[in-house]
Amino acid sequence: MIGEPSGALEDLFALHYDELVRLASGLLDRDEACEEAVQDVFAAMLAADTRPEPGRELAYLRSAVLNRARSGLRRRWVRRRTTLIPVDPADPVDALVDRLEHERILETIRRLPRRQSEVLILRYQADLSEAEIATTLGISTGSVKTHASRGLAAVRQLLETL
DSSP states (O other), rough: OOOOHHHHHHHHHHHHHHHHHHHHTTOOOOHHHHHHHHHHHHHHHHOOOOOOTTTTTTHHHHHHHHHHHHHHHHHHHHHHOOOOOOOTTTOOOHHHHHHHHHHHHHHHHHTTTTHHHHHHIIIIOOOOOOHHHHHTTTTHHHHHHHHHHHHHHHHHHHHHOO
């Protein structure tokens, strides 16, 4: 990275932390786990001797956050447990219903093959373009389109059967 590494990392952190936490939330269902994944990536990048190419830092961070979230999922699958969505009694019923529906859709996306899930999360959770998704995942834009199409079809089918 150009300039002082810690300063550039601080800038990346300030500019993209919230976006990266949202990205992690596509795979992980607890806010603390999402924040921890992003913080771990920044800490590892700060400690690393190697840096991504200038101009590719954000794509590197997105990929690293996805990898960290996947690792978190693997650990959780090993010790699989049921999590309940905490209910804030001050929330209106409509907000709770919206949250439950959002969780249902995310859980359905998490059931998809890895690439389909990643593409849909990057597209709809992180709001990235096809080109940005392709760069982040290291695949072609044609592959992004294919995975998105197949993933959406699978989500529709899974939601209909639930």
